[in-house]
Amino acid sequence: MKDSTGLSLAAKLPSPPNATHKSTFTGVRPRHIVLTSHPNRFGSQAAFPIRWGQADPIERGPIIATVTDPAHRNVIGTHSGSYAVYRALAVASGVLQPGHRPDLTNTSPTVPIGPYRSWADPDKIVSFDPFGALVSEVYKPLLKKNYDIRPTIAITKAHIQIPELQSAISQGRIQEDGVIVKPGGDLVVNKAAIEPVWHLPGVAARLGVDEGELRYALFEQTGGMFPELITRPDIKVFLPPIGGITVYILGDVAAITDPLRPLTVRVHDECNGSDVFGSDICTCRPYLVHGVEACVETAQASGAGIIVYFRKEGRALGEVTKFLVYNARKRQQGGDRADAYFNRTECVAGAQDMRFQELMPDVLHWLGITQIDRFISMSDMKYNAIVNSGIEIIERVPIPEDLIPADAKVEIEAKKAAGYYTERQTLNPDGLAQVKGRDLTD
Ligand SMILES: [Zn+2]
Secondary structure (H helix, E strand, O other), X not given: OEOOOOOEOOOEOOOOOOHHHHHHHOOOOOOEXXXXXXXXXXXXXXXXXXXXXXXXXXXXXOOOOOOOOHHHOOOEEOOOHHHHHHHHHHHHHOOOOOOOOXXXXXXXXXXXXXXXXXXXXXXXXXXXXXXXXXXXXXXXXXXXXXXXXXXXXXXXXXXXXXXXXXHHHHOOOOXXXXXXXXXXXXXXXXXXXXXXOEEHHHHXXXXXXXXXXXXXXXXXXXXXXXXXXXXXXXXXXEEOOOOOEEEEEXXXXXXXXXXXXXXXXXXXXXXXXXHOOOOOOOOHXXXXXXXXXXXXXXXXXXXXXXXXXXXXXXXXXXXXXXXXHHHHHHHOOOOOEHHHHHHHHHHHHOOXXXXXXXXXXXXXXXXXXXXXXXXXXXXXXXXXXXHHOOOEEEXXXXXXXXXXXXXXXXXXXXXXXXXXXXXXXXXXXXHHHHOEOOOOOO
């Protein structure tokens, strides 16, 4: 039997290209490959079907994305998002045994999160596994039977130091309390790292598209990387090769779900140039740090503060596109202007934004949030996504004017004019054309 490419379904692997890496290519690694385009490649005998949205994790079924035991697999894709490619390099180079299983001793969460009612709602969380941090606990019997089930969420504790908050302390806006802010200015946080696990019917419904269309686009736009998206419509869960989410929690975790205690939230999409390197073309780092300060204030008022950090660089268009857009903006006739801010992005990327905030509130539902007292964001897309998902937002907090870098006026005025939340007046087209940024000669 042959698949659509005409290749034999059990093609022989060629000889290893580098005989010095013998240990990698013998023993554990299978001697032949079976193309994943074959419908019976895996999972037809899957012992654990996934029933997304079941309250009991055993009933729901474990996410088994192992590549070492194909018969156990019940999902498309594999662990670690894009880092799976580095794992492949490690295997190819002989520094990682392909059959390695993680030793999960002492890796359990530092604080408990959930389970909440939202975990048992198939529509509330569709883009990751709510039980992802509890794998070694809830699937212990299966792990003992040698099933390769891996956590997709990890929760740890850290002290963080942010220079801007040291000034907030020295200026008296934040007090050292010894618990949330340690002497010397360290902030004490619990933080969770979350890998994407998509329930495809849920993701399609959230985006308002047909599941088949979604599968086809995912297959096509990844260069055919995951044939099972097309050949295995019965397998509903996909671990996409994308970046994940980090959640920073300040204050008492129990306050997150207590309606009598205040909650501050900022949802931040990655902007490496500003967040890490202080680029002044946008407001990302100043707004992020303002969000952290607001979280500290709320935590110190017996509440909790949450920063959610999404790896969606440059509105999920990627940094290469972003830098191309910067050049296009700054070299266009009339210079970098607020009235042309979104146009230049669309010219290069084909779309202004690919973040799809519709999937974003999942993380808030995982945390059990039903009400946000202070939402540190001006984005109408984020606000609408959260409110439409059933979470109430009491107050929206715009970035203070004095935190906006001069070159970022173009961005902020363009966004306000496009519907971002502001307490000030937005500019008309003539006014927007007057807001200009630096050019590339400076
Ligand atoms: Zn930015």
